Amino acid sequence: MTLSRERQTQWVPVVLLAAAALFALLLAAPGQTVTTAYLNDLFIFLDGAHRIASGQVPNRDFHTALGPLSFYVPALGYWISGSMGGAMPAAMAAMTVGLALPIIHILGSRLRPVVAIPYGVFLLLIVAVPINLGESIASLSFAMFYNRIGWTALSTLLVMYLRPEQTRGQQDVLDALCAAVLTLTMLYTKLTYGLVALGSLAFMVFDSRQRRWVLWALGVIALAVLTIELFWHSSLSHLEDLALAGQVSGTKGIVDLASSFLGHLRDYLLLAIFAIMVLWRTRSLRHLLFFGICAFPGLLIHSQNSQAWGIITLFAGAAVATEILLRFGMPTGRKGNRTLNIGAPLLLLAFLLSTSLYCFMALGLHTIAAVTRMGEPFGLPRFNELRLTTLWVPGDRTFVADYLTSIREGARLLGELPVKPENVSVLDFANPFSAGLGLPPSRGDYAWLHWGRNIDDRHHLPPKELLGNVDILMVPKDGINDAPLRQLYGAYIREAFVAIRETDRWVVHRRRDAKMLSNLGRSSEHDH
16 A cells, blocks of 8 residues: 555656656747737736846845846746747746746655645646736746745645655655745745745644744745845845835725735635535634634735736645545545545535636747747847747737837937937836847836836935936837826936937937036026
């Protein structure tokens, strides 16, 4: 019996490694990015990869509320692929394979293959799929990829709540290492996931049989944070940027939480079924608290995300519940327990299957679109491997097409300047020109400007800090949030810049020469 169980368990790493390799190959092999939505969000991370490749450091050379890994991951993809078009697919391929290693250890040591394999494939698809969770299968985009990394890492970590039935050599060491890697990934990708991960580890400390590896993991995390800060020197700046973004976007109220809950009502009901079956058999307060950790913090995270759907921790709770039910039913051979052994995994499979198939179809669609070079190229010299297509995306897609047209025109205007600019900035959501034209990136500014999310009329950088190093400023006439930004920074722009070119879509400003700017500054001071 033990030998049979060991042979079955050996299938977990084989299947999950093969799945991770397949998904990574589907992403990275074409070397192309095809998108149908969120161009502005994509430009953030291509610009971020360009900044990292140019030697900039997040929160030291530019402001961002996201963790540094949200920029180093695209930069890794850019380094692997050697092109901007291959950057995001290669980056997510690398993350899929990288996260597969702790997923294999954690699921293989705590879940039966009948649970570990479908749940592991589900998690790998969540991190690999190039769509924003909850959106159309044809809404291809690498937008908000950090959320999918966070959900996958957190949902894997929560499985460690289960004690391994059979400890293996170096079990505690591997557990501590996997927990630390997953938590650090979350902390330095998006802090909200990292805080929930730390809370989950703190909860596991009260399990005397797992306390040793949990304490080791917390120690490794603390040591790693201190070591990273020795090189980064920007933890405090990161917290300040987070605080600023929090003041702008605020906290979500009961209405937002209720809306998020109702949008996931089916998932909550299914988790409740699993939880009731477990609690009816075990009468365990500890299990009840665990299901609460899967349900409520996930709701809080989702309410802060720009996602229509996707509290992936609910699926983690269902997987753990299925394993508990199987362990409860294994020792005896009664008919009721045999029914439970069959029924619980089937219910879990039904819970996982629709989302898994949906994600796999979206991943395959991106691969087909990339291989066939579907859509139109972006038109900027370094964006040759990026393409925009509409496929059968519902709704009016004219905004996305118009936005790309305006970017092309802006690139043309910059190319017609008599002297190549040293520093180009865009007074809008994102700056595609530095990365797309191979120009030096701005320094000291925001990674992106999203009105009402990380900037408003009360919380913003001073104009000299945002635009002080800029020599060419591109101001769109019909951008994403250009109107409030023009109102906020217009006075400084009129003093420090002069318009040198204007079209129906853009106004190109050049910084005034130093002497003129000095005189303007003294004049303004005198008037004041």
